[in-house]
Amino acid sequence: MGTQKKAPIGRPRGFDADEALERAMRVFWEKGYEGAGLTDLTSAMGITRTSMYAAFGNKESLFRKALERYTEGPASYTARALREPTARQVAAAFLDGSVRVTTRPDCPAGCLGVQAGLAAGNAGANARDTLAAWRNDGVDQLRDRFRRAVDEGDLPPDTDPGLLARYIMTVANGIAVQAVSGATRDDLQHVADMALRNWPGA
Amino acid sequence: MGTQKKAPIGRPRGFDADEALERAMRVFWEKGYEGAGLTDLTSAMGITRTSMYAAFGNKESLFRKALERYTEGPASYTARALREPTARQVAAAFLDGSVRVTTRPDCPAGCLGVQAGLAAGNAGANARDTLAAWRNDGVDQLRDRFRRAVDEGDLPPDTDPGLLARYIMTVANGIAVQAVSGATRDDLQHVADMALRNWPGA
DNA sequence: AAATATATGTATCGATCGGTACGGAAAGAG
DNA sequence: CTCTTTCCGTACCGATCGATACATATATTT
Numbered sequence: 535m536g537t538q539k540k541a542p543i544g545r546p547r548g549f550d551a552d553e554a555l556e557r558a559m560r561v562f563w564e565k566g567y568e569g570a571g572l573t574d575l576t577s578a579m580g581i582t583r584t585s586m587y588a589a590f591g592n593k594e595s596l597f598r599k600a601l602e603r604y605t606e607g608p609a610s611y612t613a614r615a616l617r618e619p620t621a622r623q624v625a626a627a628f629l630d631g632s633v634r635v636t637t638r639p640d641c642p643a644g645c646l647g648v649q650a651g652l653a654a655g656n657a658g659a660n661a662r663d664t665l666a667a668w669r670n671d672g673v674d675q676l677r678d679r680f681r682r683a684v685d686e687g688d689l690p691p692d693t694d695p696g697l698l699a700r701y702i703m704t705v706a707n708g709i710a711v712q713a714v715s716g717a718t719r720d721d722l723q724h725v726a727d728m729a730l731r732n733w734p735g736a
Numbered sequence: 737m738g739t740q741k742k743a744p745i746g747r748p749r750g751f752d753a754d755e756a757l758e759r760a761m762r763v764f765w766e767k768g769y770e771g772a773g774l775t776d777l778t779s780a781m782g783i784t785r786t787s788m789y790a791a792f793g794n795k796e797s798l799f800r801k802a803l804e805r806y807t808e809g810p811a812s813y814t815a816r817a818l819r820e821p822t823a824r825q826v827a828a829a830f831l832d833g834s835v836r837v838t839t840r841p842d843c844p845a846g847c848l849g850v851q852a853g854l855a856a857g858n859a860g861a862n863a864r865d866t867l868a869a870w871r872n873d874g875v876d877q878l879r880d881r882f883r884r885a886v887d888e889g890d891l892p893p894d895t896d897p898g899l900l901a902r903y904i905m906t907v908a909n910g911i912a913v914q915a916v917s918g919a920t921r922d923d924l925q926h927v928a929d930m931a932l933r934n935w936p937g938a
Numbered sequence: 939a940a941a942t943a944t945a946t947g948t949a950t951c952g953a954t955c956g957g958t959a960c961g962g963a964a965a966g967a968g
Numbered sequence: 969c970t971c972t973t974t975c976c977g978t979a980c981c982g983a984t985c986g987a988t989a990c991a992t993a994t995a996t997t998t
Contacts, residue, residue, distance in 0.1 A: 544944025545994040568770045569857030572986060582947060583987075589945090593986065644854065652851035652916050653844075655771030657954095657986085666917045694926075700919060701927045708910030714854050715868045717902065724896075725903045732934035746974025747964040774956060784977060785957075791975095795956065859956085859984095 551589055554579040558590075559600040559607075564642035567597055567651040567661040597650075597661050601668060604646045608635050616675060621683035622733055625702050628676070629726035632706040636713035637722060644714030647672075648707055673703045693734050705729040753791055756781040760792075761802040761809075766844035769799055769853040769863035799852075799863050803870060806848045810837050818877060823885035824935055827904050830878070831928035834908040838915035839924060846916030849874075850909055875905045895936050907931040 557578045561570045572593065576586050590596040605612075611631025618624045636644050647668050654662040676699035683689040689698075709722050717725075759780045763772045774795065778788050792798040807814075813833025820826045838846050849870050856864040878901035885891040891900075911924050919927075 541996070542944080543942080543996050545946080545996090547945060548994095564855060565857045566770070566855035568768070569855055569860055571857060571984075573984085574857065584946060584948090587987070642855075648913055649854035652846060652854060652913065653766060653768035653771055655767045655773060655776065658771055669913070669917045697923075697926050697930065700914065700923055701930050704910035704914050704924075704927050705907060705931075706910070707913035708906035708908070711850055711854065711871070711909035711913065712902065712906050715871045721899075721902055722906075724899050725906050728899065728903045728934065729907075729931070732930065743966070744974080745966055745972080747966095747976080749975060750964095773954075775954085786976065786978090789957070 547585070547589065549579075549581050549585065554581055554586075554589070555596075555599055555603050556607075558596055559603050559646065560642065562597055562600050562650050563604070563644075563646040566649060568654055568658040594660055598664060601646065601650075601664065605668075608638075608641065609645075609647065611635060612672060612675070616679050621680050621689050621698075622730070624676070624679055624683075625698075625733070626726075626730055628702060629706060629709070629729060630723070632709045633713075633719060633722045633726050636710050637717075637719035643716075645707075645710035648710040649714055669703070669707070673699050676702055690734055698734070702729075749787070749791065751781075751783050751787065756783055756788075756791070757798075757801055757805050758809075760798055761805050761848065762844065764799055764802050764852050765806070765846075765848040768851060770856055770860040796862055800866060803848065803852075803866065807870075810840075810843065811847075811849065813837060814874060814877070818881050823882050823891050823900075824932070826878070826881055826885075827900075827935070828928075828932055830904060831908060831911070831931060832925070834911045835915075835921060835924045835928050838912050839919075839921035845918075847909075847912035850912040851916055871905065871909070875901050878904055892936055900936070904931075 557580070558575050561575050561578045564570075565574060572583055572586070575593075575596070576583050579586065581589075586596065590599060611634070612628065615624050615627035615631055618627050632645070635641070647665055651658050651662040651665050673696075677696045680689060680693070680695035680698050684691060684693050684695055689695075705726065709725065712722060712725070759782070760777050763777050763780045766772075767776060774785055774788070777795070777798070778785050781788065783791075788798065792801060813836070814830060817826050817829035817833055820829050834847070837843070849867055853860050853864040853867050875898075879898045882891060882895070882897035882900050886893060886895050886897055891897075907928070911927065914924060914927070
C-alpha cells in the first residue's frame, strides 16, 4: 500500500531531467542568457531540441528552472546564512558563501544571478528582469533577517536593516564581478573580511 | 602659416562621428554587447550599416571605441579621483563617482564596463575579455595610487595597497550591479559611505 | 493483439545575426 | 567639364537565432 508511483503513460523519457537541467544551468552560468544558444544548451544537456522543448517549455522557462536549481544548489549558502544565530554571523556566512561559489574550480567563475543578464536586448529582457527580481529578493531576505536582529537586540536599535542588507548584497555582487574578472578566492576572501570590519555595534 | 586643416579628398561624411559614437555607447550601455544588434546601433546612431562599417570598422571595434569614450566621458571620475590628495579622498571620490554615474537619470542604469558583458557566448568573448581587462586596469590604477599613499605615510605602513584597491573596486562593481537592479542614488550613496567606515588608520 | 499517449530524431521554418557588393551621390584635383 | 576619391543607400549574403512539423519509436491501456 502507500503511494506507489505509477509509471506514466506513454514512452518514458530517455534522459535524466535533473541532470540535464544541471548541465543547462552551467551553460547559462558560463555564457549568460543571451550568450547561451539552443545548440550550446542541448548539446551540453545531451538531448535534442525537441526533447528540451517537450521537457522544459522553451528557452526562457528552461532558464527560470535553471535559476531555481541554482538557488537550491550552488546558491543555497544564502538560506543557510540566514539561519546563523547572529546578524554578524549571517553577514559573514553570506559573504563567505559568495566567495566560495564564485570561485569554485569545478564551476564557471562568478554568480549566475549576476552575470547571466545584467543588460540585455529585447530577446533577453525577461531573463534580465527575472534576475533583477532574484537579486532584490535576496536583499529583502537579508533585510528581514537584520530587522529581526534589531528587534532581538542583536543589532543596535539605530541600525538601518535595509541599508545593511543593501550593503552586504552590494559587496557580494561586487565579489561576483571580481571573480569573473579573474580575482582569486584568497583575494576575495580578504575583501569579504575587510567589508565586515565596520560592523555596527562591535 | 600654422596647421591649417586641409579638407580631405572625397565626399565628406554626412554625420558627426563623435555624436554617433556617443549614441552607440548608450546602446551598448543599455543592452550589453551581445544584446545590442547592428540595427539597434545604427538606428540610434542615425546612420546606415555601410557608414558604420566605413567609419568604425566592425561591431567589435565600435564597441572598443565606445568603451574608450565611456572611459573619457562618464567614467572620467576615475582619473579625477586618482588625483585627490589623500588615499581616503581617492576612495571616497571613486565610490561617489560610481554612485553618480550608475544612477544618472539621463543615462542607462549601471556601469557599461560591468554590464556590457560579464558572461558571453562565442560572439561576445572578445568584448567580455576587453571589459575584464578594463576593470582590472582600474584596480591596478587604484593599487598604484594606494601604494604611493603608503610610501608617503598617508596610509599605515602595514596596509596592503592591492587588497585595498580590490576592496574599493569590489564595492564599486557591486554598486553598478545594484544600480541596474533598481537601487536608488540615495540607497547607494549610503552604501558607499558605509563601505568607507572601516578605512585603515583612522 | 489494437488503441492510445508520450518521447525522440530529422529536417526545416521564418526571423534576425553580423557583414558586404554594388551603384549612385558628393566632394576636391586636373 | 572629367577624373578620382570617398560616402551613402539599397539590397542582399551565409550563418545562426529560437522554435516546430512530421514521422517514427517505445511505453501503458484495453
